[in-house]
Each structure stands twice: as C-alpha cells, then as structure tokens.
Amino acid sequence: MKMKDLPEEDWFVNGHTACPGCGGATVVKIAMKVFGPDTITYFPANCLLVFGGTYPLNSFKVPYLHVLFENSAICAAGISRALKRLGKTDTSVVAFAGDGGTADIGIQALSGAAERNEDIIYVCYDNEAYMNTGIQRSGATPFGAWTTTTPVGSVEAGKGEYKKDIPRIMMAHDAPYVATATLGFIPDLLKKLEKAKNKKGCFRYLQIYAPCPPGWRMDASLGAKISKMVVDTGLWTLYEFEDGKMTINKKPKMTPVEEYTKLQGRFRHLTKENLAALQKYAEDKWRKDQALAEAYS
Amino acid sequence: MYEVRFHGRGGQGAVMAAQALADAAFVEGNYAVAFPWFGAERRGAPVLAFTRVDENKINIKTRVYNPDYIVVLDEKLMDFVNVAEGLSPDGMAILNSPLDPEEVDLGMSVKTATVDATTVALEVLGAPITNSAILGAFASATGLVSIDSVKQGILDIFGPRIGDKLAEKNARAAAAAHDRIKIGKCKAERTYPEAKKWLPTYQEMPLSLATKPTKTDSGLVGPGSSVENKTGSWRTFTPKYDEEACTNCLMCWFYCPDAAIKRLEPPKKVGFDMDYCKGCGICEEVCPADAIEMVR
Amino acid sequence: MAERRIVTGNYAAAYGALLSRVEVIAAYPITPQTFIVEHVSEFVNDGKLDAEYMPVESEHSAMSACVAATATGVRSYTATSSQGLALMHEVLYVAAGLHLPIVMPVVNRTIAAPIGIWCEHNDTMAERDSGWLQCFCENNQEVLDMVVQAYKVAENTKVLLPVMVNLDAFILSHTVEPVEFPDQKDVDEFLPRYDPKHAYLRPKDPMVVGSFASPEYIQEFRYQTEESTQNAKEVIRQVNDEFAEKFGRDYGGAVEEYRMDDAEVALITLGTVSATTRDVVDELRDEGKSVGLVKMRWFRPYPTEIIRDIASRVKALGVYDRAMSFGTGGPSYMDTKSALYGHSTIPVLGFLAGLGGRDVMVKDIRLMFERTLEAAKKDRVEKEVTWIGTRGVQP
Structure with a gap:
C-alpha cells in the first residue's frame, strides 16, 4: 500500500487530547487507516487511554476495550478467542501498548500470548519512557536519557542502563511476525502494518518508534525528522522477522549519534564519555542485528 | 481567607x-x-x-x-x-x-x-x-x-x-x-456559551459505561465522539498554506497527529481544519515545497 | 435420566462448567484447584466440551482473559484458589465494574504467610468488597449445582455481576462423594446461551467498553453496582426456586435454615462446617437443647433482611468464621452485627476455628452452641470473639 492509497477516513478521529506533535497519535492514526473498520482495539492504562478514551468522549470509531495496564496481550487474546467462538476470525484484534506496558509490567502476558501464538496484533508504540505518568524511566528508555526518575544529579545523570530489546525477545519466541518501524520510513511502515493485518491467525508484534516532544524535551515539529535520524544513527534497526526469517530493511548510514541526541533536551547533559558509550551501543547493535539476520537467513 | x-x-x-x-x-x-x-x-x-x-x-x-x-x-x-x-x-x-x-x-x-x-x-x-x-x-x-x-x-x-x-x-x-x-x-459585553456536559442519572447512564455512538443534548458520546472536542483552541502557531507552492505530496496529511489536514477534490489539494489543529508545526517541518509556514 | 457418580468437589466444579456450555476457559493451576483445570482440559480434548481453552501464564491473565472474552460477548470460566485469587485482585474489580457475568469456583485455601495449602476463607473474604457475588458450598452436589445456578444469577439482566462459587480446600475439592449429574438437555433449558445486550465488542455495532472516567461519572457507576447487588437478592431466590422445580433440589435461596422451628439460639455458618453442624444440632436437640443452624449460602449480597428476621425469632446468635478481620472479628460476624444494629438487641457471639485447615471438631461446634445458649440465658455478651482450639488462648 502506498501512502496515497491510504483511505481519507479515519478510525482514530480528531478531537483527541494528545500533546501537540504526539508521535503516538500519528502512529495510531496511520495504523488504524491500514487496519480499517473490521478491527477491535484494546488499550492498557497509557496516554492513549487518556487522550483517546476519556468518558464520555472517545476517538475510536471501532470497538474499544480497556481493562488494566499489564494485561494488553492477554486481553487481546481473550477477545480473539471469543471471536473464534463466534466465528468472526476475519476481524483484527489489536492491542496498542506503550513501551512501559510492554517491556516492563506487561512482558509476562506478552510472552505468554506469543508462546501460545494467539491470533492478535500487538503494537508497541515506543516513546521510550512512562509518558502518561509524567516521563519516568522504562526498560526501553535509551542509555543516558534524562527522565524524572533518572534525573540529572551531581552524582548520577540520566539512565545508566541500555534499552531493553523487546523485538529480539519476541523473536526468541519464534513469533510468526515481528517487525520494527518508524514514522520516518513511510513505505516500510505501511508495508509492515499491512503484513501484520493480513497475516491472519497468528501472533504478530510491531514495535513502532513514537516521538514524544514533551518527554524528549524536543520541539513539537520534529517527530518525522527524528524518526528518520534514529534509523540513520543505527540506534534503531528496521527489520522484519517473518516465519523464522529475519530481513533487515534499511542499512543505517551510521551518522554520529550526537546528531540525533542534540535535538533532544533529554540528552543535553551527556558527557563526551556518555556519547562515546551511546555511539558504541549503536555500532554494537547494528553488528548484532546483522549477525542475527545472518543466523536467521 | x-x-x-x-x-x-x-x-x-x-x-x-x-x-x-x-x-x-x-x-x-x-x-x-x-x-x-x-x-x-x-x-x-x-x-x-x-x-x-x-x-x-x-x-x-x-x-x-x-x-x-x-x-x-x-x-x-x-x-x-x-x-x-x-x-x-x-x-x-x-x-x-x-x-x-x-x-x-x-x-x-x-x-x-x-x-x-x-x-x-x-x-x-x-x-x-x-x-x-x-x-x-x-x-x-x-x-x-x-x-x-x-x-x-x-x-x-x-x-x-x-x-x-x-x-x-x-x-x-x-x-x-x-x-x-x-x-x-474590564468590559462585560460578551456572553460565553454555557458549558455543556452530559451528566446522566445512574439510570440513564449505560451500565458499566459500555457506550454506543449516542447523540445526547450535549453532543455525541461513545465511539468516534471526540470530534466534539475542538482542540484548535490550544493553538499558539497557525499553519499558513500556499496552495500554489503545494505539490500535493501529502506528507503533511500523513504526519498530522490531529488529522486536521484533509485531502480535497482536485484541482484543490489539501485543506486545514482549524477546529482541530494544535499548531505543532510538523506540517511545516515535513513539507518539501515550503508551502506551509507557521505564523503566530 | 440423571446419573449418579462418586466424584470430587473439583470434578463437580469442572462438570458444572461443561453443563453450562462455557465458551472460553482460561486456566492456571494452583493447589488445591489443579484438578479443576485438568478436568476441563480433558473435557475439551475429549471433545465433550466445545470451548476455547487458554492455558494462560498466571491467574492475573486467567481473569483478564475471562474479562476480555465476556466483554466480547461469550460465556467464560476460570477457577482459582488462595494466592491465585490474590493475584487476580485488581482484575476482579474490573470484572464486577464492567458488569461481566463470569463464574469462578474458588477453592478456599489459606493465604501466605506462612504458606499452606489447606482450608481457610481468608482468600475469598479479602475480595468481599470487589463487587463479586459470593456463595459457599457444603457438599459436592451443591458445588455442581451452584456453578450452573451462578451463571443464571450472574447473567440475569437485573444483576450482571460475576460470581465466586466457594468450596473448601480438600474437605470438598479432594473428597469424593455421590453427586447426581443433571441431563444436559435440562440444563440447556434452564440456562440459555449468553446473549449480552449491555456490553459486547462487534465491529458492525461498535461500543466503548472500559473508559477513563472523571469524578462526574464514577459515583453513578458505583451506584449501578450497588443496585445490581441488591437486585441479586430477589434473583437468587427465583433461580433457586426454578432450579428446585426443574432438578428437585431446593437449597433455600441465600440462607438455609435447619431445625430452626422454635430454636432458642442459632449458629450461622459458611462452607463445609455447615454439614458437621447439622449433626451437632441433631445431637443437641436429642439432648433437649433448642438449637438450630443458619447456613449462609450467599455471603454477597449479604442477606440482611433474612438475618434480621432470624434474629427476631431467637434469643442469641453465634457466628462461625474461618477467616479473621484483624482487630475486629470474623467477616461474617462483623456483617451480622452490622445487619442487626438498631434492629435487634440479642447477644451475638463470634467464633474462630479451623484456620489454616485445622479440622473443626464436633466438640468445637458444641462449644459454640454452649456459649451461645449461655449468652441467651444471661442476655449478655461476655466475650465477643472466641478463638477455639488455639494453643495458649483460653476459649
């Protein structure tokens, strides 16, 4: 599907109360254009629940369920099993969870659903921290980033650990479809959303980079630009893992990570040593992802 | 006090x-x-x-x-x-x-x-x-x-x-x-419209808040009802659009988080729905033809 | 014709699901509930029960799956015990809040620490404010019958609340006794397919289920749950009577009274202690003592009006609890006193025994009656809560 072929109609409509420039809102808007009206959505306790589903208003024109925070994958699976009973297996069941709800508190249910190969699409919109509660560190927060729980203090500054690699964990489950995407590469993103939609009857995992201007201390207009840069630096590899075969979709230019970090206030405090460490992380990640693609070729 | x-x-x-x-x-x-x-x-x-x-x-x-x-x-x-x-x-x-x-x-x-x-x-x-x-x-x-x-x-x-x-x-x-x-x-010339809010009794309220698209006296509720919320009032900067310069590449339409940019029937290209535009400026940033400028 | 077999309480709980034609089952094993999930998986794998079986990764997920499946519009089932129920805690509130008529057998087991696997009611009592309805069973026949009845109560449009069917760990779960199995055809007539009108997920008829709600809505939402809970009292009676008519077993509704005609005092019981108490009542009656049994079958909704009526006919009440609300007394005792305050001045005594799975002996129950008779005679409460059979504690 080309961008021009996306429908004009939205199933995630306007009037939502996301912050200006919200990457998560854009990801969901585009994903819903691809998934279309025959979709049931699930939301954990996240920004999306608040900005898209505060009673009595709701931004989704499709059926919408919220239960709790850590159970997105199992709730989506519960819907999907019920639909199977009702003979409605064409309907897509999609969970939209953030990185905290996925990498940290939700990983048990996610792992279980992947292992049982539940018939769901799980979209992790990754804004690299707990944004709904006001920018706290998650397992998916990158090295060095300021958050309100990794404050820039006189002894420690920013997150000391590296980003948890959830797509790799999903690959370790031999999930039928795992893909990473960003808003910066439109044809690649649309292809992956479409594949996730059309590959019925199995577990599908998408991790989509979702810029958060307030959380990243970034200008609200930079979401698209930063979504390209993160791939160019090697901090985010675009790939697909499909039926056991891994394909890298874009070779990074390996532009210095500093080009990327300097646009975001969350990295403002980074020292030369910090930047060197993050640079090394990007290079290591690219090396490891290539090796994985080779192993799963 | x-x-x-x-x-x-x-x-x-x-x-x-x-x-x-x-x-x-x-x-x-x-x-x-x-x-x-x-x-x-x-x-x-x-x-x-x-x-x-x-x-x-x-x-x-x-x-x-x-x-x-x-x-x-x-x-x-x-x-x-x-x-x-x-x-x-x-x-x-x-x-x-x-x-x-x-x-x-x-x-x-x-x-x-x-x-x-x-x-x-x-x-x-x-x-x-x-x-x-x-x-x-x-x-x-x-x-x-x-x-x-x-x-x-x-x-x-x-x-x-x-x-x-x-x-x-x-x-x-x-x-x-x-x-x-x-x-x-200060002056007292204007009147503000009375803020409307749907406040059903417990009998009128859908059980467990499970709600279908419903028209109430205070507007739409349920699926797709957030269109009632005109977020354009949040805006500080406003996109100024130059239709002549526009190449109709649709990048602004794709990236607008608020779906405030609509595709129009040719020969028109895109239109801006100021009821919802929050003024983030992503449209200006992604426009390859410099057809959008954010102005105060 | 209904067949009779000797089976465990766990089998009865599982068979109740089969007879109820549950459509989605989410299960996670925990002692002493494990046989329930084993039996239902056998029913599914043997083709006796046509259902989606989800062997999930935790009780939290088991209840989440039931919530999502029921919200989609099908009948769902799970079972748990003790720590598993505690792990479900936050999901239980969602099930009740969203008015999803899930039925769940809970094999009542002590909650850690210290870890134990035997009977105590502190697992289910911790959830008494969750919005779930709770019934307690005395024998395996009742377990089977109550699973079927529970769906009928839960799915009544005036109720639409989930139900826990409580059975005592090991005392029922692992004990075989004769049970009559109703015909599927009769159960199908009694319990039609679940066809929700209030909450479902269908793309052609979209609905928002589960919203972020401001203070402007939540108080009315809570009132809806209160109203449904109150409505359940009448529905429980109707379903009991309909069941009795169809299957010939009348449990008396929310409360069963045993030898309560002209009884001077009564003991209120929950769970299997009710059975032993029947014998004690018979013995004491033979000895010329005017005692009776009040078997509380439904603890939520609390049968306030029935308890008030009973109190008006006796001179003192004893209340047996298998759980403690620390600093106060057993939950059933506290609720009894609360129901009677301003309506009755008779002495009400609380008794604790059998915690952690210790047997509740005939002599223990006799002591409860003796104390209650004494209080009736003196028309005075000398000791509010008596711990029976606790080393170092004078009962």
Whole structure:
C-alpha cells in the first residue's frame, strides 16, 4: 500500500487530547487507516487511554476495550478467542501498548500470548519512557536519557542502563511476525502494518518508534525528522522477522549519534564519555542485528 | 481567607505559580495551600490551579468555585474559557494581556489588572513563560503579598524544579512585571456559551459505561465522539498554506497527529481544519515545497 | 435420566462448567484447584466440551482473559484458589465494574504467610468488597449445582455481576462423594446461551467498553453496582426456586435454615462446617437443647433482611468464621452485627476455628452452641470473639 492509497477516513478521529506533535497519535492514526473498520482495539492504562478514551468522549470509531495496564496481550487474546467462538476470525484484534506496558509490567502476558501464538496484533508504540505518568524511566528508555526518575544529579545523570530489546525477545519466541518501524520510513511502515493485518491467525508484534516532544524535551515539529535520524544513527534497526526469517530493511548510514541526541533536551547533559558509550551501543547493535539476520537467513 | 484560581495551559506552569503564591503567603506568616485540578488533557490544554491563604489553619478541601481572584497566564484562554465564572463581584482579575483593562471583555465587569507578562518574560527569561511574571503583577495589583515574598516563593518552589539560576531569573521577571501593571475595570459585553456536559442519572447512564455512538443534548458520546472536542483552541502557531507552492505530496496529511489536514477534490489539494489543529508545526517541518509556514 | 457418580468437589466444579456450555476457559493451576483445570482440559480434548481453552501464564491473565472474552460477548470460566485469587485482585474489580457475568469456583485455601495449602476463607473474604457475588458450598452436589445456578444469577439482566462459587480446600475439592449429574438437555433449558445486550465488542455495532472516567461519572457507576447487588437478592431466590422445580433440589435461596422451628439460639455458618453442624444440632436437640443452624449460602449480597428476621425469632446468635478481620472479628460476624444494629438487641457471639485447615471438631461446634445458649440465658455478651482450639488462648 502506498501512502496515497491510504483511505481519507479515519478510525482514530480528531478531537483527541494528545500533546501537540504526539508521535503516538500519528502512529495510531496511520495504523488504524491500514487496519480499517473490521478491527477491535484494546488499550492498557497509557496516554492513549487518556487522550483517546476519556468518558464520555472517545476517538475510536471501532470497538474499544480497556481493562488494566499489564494485561494488553492477554486481553487481546481473550477477545480473539471469543471471536473464534463466534466465528468472526476475519476481524483484527489489536492491542496498542506503550513501551512501559510492554517491556516492563506487561512482558509476562506478552510472552505468554506469543508462546501460545494467539491470533492478535500487538503494537508497541515506543516513546521510550512512562509518558502518561509524567516521563519516568522504562526498560526501553535509551542509555543516558534524562527522565524524572533518572534525573540529572551531581552524582548520577540520566539512565545508566541500555534499552531493553523487546523485538529480539519476541523473536526468541519464534513469533510468526515481528517487525520494527518508524514514522520516518513511510513505505516500510505501511508495508509492515499491512503484513501484520493480513497475516491472519497468528501472533504478530510491531514495535513502532513514537516521538514524544514533551518527554524528549524536543520541539513539537520534529517527530518525522527524528524518526528518520534514529534509523540513520543505527540506534534503531528496521527489520522484519517473518516465519523464522529475519530481513533487515534499511542499512543505517551510521551518522554520529550526537546528531540525533542534540535535538533532544533529554540528552543535553551527556558527557563526551556518555556519547562515546551511546555511539558504541549503536555500532554494537547494528553488528548484532546483522549477525542475527545472518543466523536467521 | 482569600481564594485564587489560576488559568493556564498544560506546560505553562500554572501549578508552580499557585504553589509559589502559597509559599509567598506562608513566608509572611500565613497558612496557605495550593493544588492543581488535573483533567485528562495533555500539554497545551486548559488547566486550573488554586491557592487559598488565611491567617488561620485552612481545613476546607474542595476546589475553589467562587474565587476572590483569578489569574490568567495565557490571554488566548479568555477567547473560549469563561475564566471569570464564579468570580466574586468584589474580586479582581489579574490577566496576562497587552491591552488596557477597559479593552478586555470577561463577560462580567470587575476590577481588573493587566500586564504584558509575555513581553516581560521574553525580555527577562528569553522565553514566553509567564508563570513568574504574572505573580509580580498579582503582588502589586492586590497588595496581599509583598514582591519580596513573591520572589522568595519563586525561589523556593521553582528552584528545586528548574535550578536556582533559572529560578532567580524568574524572580527578576516577577519584579519587572510588578511595576508594569495597569488597573481598571474590564468590559462585560460578551456572553460565553454555557458549558455543556452530559451528566446522566445512574439510570440513564449505560451500565458499566459500555457506550454506543449516542447523540445526547450535549453532543455525541461513545465511539468516534471526540470530534466534539475542538482542540484548535490550544493553538499558539497557525499553519499558513500556499496552495500554489503545494505539490500535493501529502506528507503533511500523513504526519498530522490531529488529522486536521484533509485531502480535497482536485484541482484543490489539501485543506486545514482549524477546529482541530494544535499548531505543532510538523506540517511545516515535513513539507518539501515550503508551502506551509507557521505564523503566530 | 440423571446419573449418579462418586466424584470430587473439583470434578463437580469442572462438570458444572461443561453443563453450562462455557465458551472460553482460561486456566492456571494452583493447589488445591489443579484438578479443576485438568478436568476441563480433558473435557475439551475429549471433545465433550466445545470451548476455547487458554492455558494462560498466571491467574492475573486467567481473569483478564475471562474479562476480555465476556466483554466480547461469550460465556467464560476460570477457577482459582488462595494466592491465585490474590493475584487476580485488581482484575476482579474490573470484572464486577464492567458488569461481566463470569463464574469462578474458588477453592478456599489459606493465604501466605506462612504458606499452606489447606482450608481457610481468608482468600475469598479479602475480595468481599470487589463487587463479586459470593456463595459457599457444603457438599459436592451443591458445588455442581451452584456453578450452573451462578451463571443464571450472574447473567440475569437485573444483576450482571460475576460470581465466586466457594468450596473448601480438600474437605470438598479432594473428597469424593455421590453427586447426581443433571441431563444436559435440562440444563440447556434452564440456562440459555449468553446473549449480552449491555456490553459486547462487534465491529458492525461498535461500543466503548472500559473508559477513563472523571469524578462526574464514577459515583453513578458505583451506584449501578450497588443496585445490581441488591437486585441479586430477589434473583437468587427465583433461580433457586426454578432450579428446585426443574432438578428437585431446593437449597433455600441465600440462607438455609435447619431445625430452626422454635430454636432458642442459632449458629450461622459458611462452607463445609455447615454439614458437621447439622449433626451437632441433631445431637443437641436429642439432648433437649433448642438449637438450630443458619447456613449462609450467599455471603454477597449479604442477606440482611433474612438475618434480621432470624434474629427476631431467637434469643442469641453465634457466628462461625474461618477467616479473621484483624482487630475486629470474623467477616461474617462483623456483617451480622452490622445487619442487626438498631434492629435487634440479642447477644451475638463470634467464633474462630479451623484456620489454616485445622479440622473443626464436633466438640468445637458444641462449644459454640454452649456459649451461645449461655449468652441467651444471661442476655449478655461476655466475650465477643472466641478463638477455639488455639494453643495458649483460653476459649
């Protein structure tokens, strides 16, 4: 599907109360254009629940369920099993969870659903921290980033650990479809959303980079630009893992990570040593992802 | 006791201002409380904060419904929020506005102080953040706290959040605004439409809130109903569109988080729905033809 | 014709699901509930029960799956015990809040610490404010019958609340006794397919289920749950009577009274202690003592009006609890006193025994009656809560 072929109609409509420039809102808007009206959505306790589903208003024109925070994958699976009973297996069941709800508190249910190969699409919109509660560190927060729980203090500054690699964990489950995407590469993103939609009857995992201007201390207009840069630096590899075969979709230019970090206030405090460490992380990640693609070729 | 209601937008620091005022009153030996009211909105959406001050201990724990003073950090709010709602007729409005009090219309005539806090903030802080300057205006307009106490309140409350250096700058912004207020009485010409909210009885309310698209007296509820919420009022910058320059590449349409850009029938290209545009500027940023410019 | 077999309480609980034609089952094993999930998986794998079986990764997920499946519009089932129920805690509130008529057998087991696997009611009692309805069973026949009845109560449009069917660990779960199995055809007539009108997920008829709600809505939402809970009292009676008519077993509704005609005092019991108490009542009656049994079958909704009526006919009440609300007394005792305050001045005594799975002996129950008779005679409460069989504690 080309961008021009996306429908004009939205199933995630306007009037939502996301912050200006919200990457998560854009990801969901585009994903819903691809998934279309025959979709049931699930939301954990996240920004999306608040900005898209505060009673009595709701931004989704499709059926919408919220239960709790850590159970997105199992709730989506519960819907999907019920639909199977009702003979409605064409309907897509999609969970939209953030990185905290996925990498940290939700990983048990996610792992279980992947292992049982539940018939769901799980979209992790990754804004690299707990944004709904006001920018706290998650397992998916990158090295060095300021958050309100990794404050820039006189002894420690920013997150000391590296980003948890959830797509790799999903690959370790031999999930039928795992893909990473960003808003910066439109044809690649649309292809992956479409594949996730059309590959019925199995577990599908998408991790989509979702810029958060307030959380990243970034200008609200930079979401698209930063979504390209993160791939160019090697901090985010675009790939697909499909039926056991891994394909890298874009070779990074390996532009210095500093080009990327300097646009975001969350990295403002980074020292030369910090930047060197993050640079090394990007290079290591690219090396490891290539090796994985080779192993799963 | 006096009660103050602050009107701002998410991210403008109304809560910090309310707390700094409480701190200033506390420094002068009063009992003071300050608290926010958080709705579901995010950055840019209208928010409220409250301060209560008394010589004696304050026990009341409700929000403030009939304030003695209102403080408005963002003049655009007055276009669509009835900021004077419930304001005591003997009370006072302290507004961030370059206008004279007589030029401002709050829908009720009341003692009003205006200050161009945005200009003060740009001069002193280099950024249009008005939560400190407006406190200087509050001190001089009401005489309830001294400017020295307000400066102390800013240092105490802002310091731990944004650093002592920036807090000191903010204290200077308050002092600068202190001497630049204009006092008068505002106009009462406009009427604000009554805020509509669907408040069903428990019998009318869908069981467990499981709701289908439903038309109520107060508008649509349920799936797809957020279109009722016109988020265009959050906007500070507005896209200016040059249709001639537009190549109709649809990048702006794709990236708009608020689906405020629509594809139009040829030969027209795209149109902007200002009811929903929050002014993030992503359309200008992604436009390869420079056909969009964000303007104030 | 209904067949009779000797089976465990766990088998009865599982067979109740089969007879109820549950459509989605989410299961996670925990002692002493494990046989329930084993039996239902056998039913599914043997083709006796046509259902989606989800062997999930935790009880939290088991209840989440039931919530999502029921919200989609099908009948769902799970079972748990003790720590598993505690792990479900936050999901239980969602099930009740969203008015999803899930039925769940809970094999009542002590909650850690210290870890134990035997009977105590402190697992289910911790959830008494969750919005779930709770019934307690005395024998395996009742377990089977109550699973079927529970769906009928839960799915009644005046109720639409989930139900826990409580059975005592090991005392029922692992004990075989004769049970009559109703015909599927009769159960199908009694319990039609679940066809929700209030909450479902269908793309052609979209609905929002589960919203972020401001203070403007939540109080009315809570009132809806209160009203449904009150409505359940009448529905429980109707379903009991309909069941009795169809299957010939009348449990008396929310409360069963045993030898309560002209009884001077009564003991209120929950769970299997009710059975032993029947014998004790018979013995004491033979000895010329005027005692009776009040078997509380439904603890939520609390049968306030029935308890008030009983109190008006006796001179003192004893209340037996298998759980403690520390600093006060057993939950059933506290609720009894609360129901009677302002309506009755008779002495009400609380008794604790059998915690952690210790047997509740005939002599223990006799002591409860003796104390209650004494209080009736003196028309005075000398000791509010008596711990029976606790080393170092004078009962």
